[in-house]
Amino acid sequence: MAYWLMKSEPDEISFDDVLAAPGQTVAWFGVRNYQARNFMRDQMAPGDGVLFYHSSCAEPGVAGIAEVASSAYPDAAQFEQGGKYFDPKSTPAAPRWVAVDVHALERGSYLPLAEMRTMPALEDMVLLQKGSRLSISPITAAQWRTIVKRLRQPA
Numbered sequence: 001m002a003y004w005l006m007k008s009e010p011d012e013i014s015f016d017d018v019l020a021a022p023g024q025t026v027a028w029f030g031v032r033n034y035q036a037r038n039f040m041r042d043q044m045a046p047g048d049g050v051l052f053y054h055s056s057c058a059e060p061g062v063a064g065i066a067e068v069a070s071s072a073y074p075d076a077a078q079f080e081q082g083g084k085y086f087d088p089k090s091t092p093a094a095p096r097w098v099a100v101d102v103h104a105l106e107r108g109s110y111l112p113l114a115e116m117r118t119m120p121a122l123e124d125m126v127l128l129q130k131g132s133r134l135s136i137s138p139i140t141a142a143q144w145r146t147i148v149k150r151l152r153q154p155a
Helices: 015-020 034-043 141-151
Strands: 003-008 025-028 049-054 061-068 098-112 136-139
Touching: 003 061, 003 141, 015 025, 015 049, 015 061, 015 098, 034 098, 034 136, 049 098, 049 141, 061 141, 098 141, 136 141
Parallel strands: 003 049
Antiparallel strands: 003 136, 025 098, 049 061, 061 098
């Protein structure tokens, strides 16, 4: 089992949106970074743990706990001409981009980025490294346990 931090802008899809979705599951699409795509395509597997992170908002941070609910499959948005995620170089015969389904498990007590920066157990976390901008990054089992423990504390 692997663990991931997956960033989403809450005005595009928030953790509340996932909780409200049928089966509390959504497609994680629109990833247009090759390294993040490769994580999804080559390393993610159903059952992997996901920290659902809200980015590009007033207070970025971890909003909930989820899991990968599918293997990678072609991202349909890459074929939608005029769409935000259209890629004219991608074809159905040779898709460049993938999606995975993500299933919400549990809302946590919101963990802001500023607080994460003060936690010694997270000092090596990819998210906290200078210049890190990946929308998907691996996290260690120890980092997972630290964050999940904090999320489960009463607000």
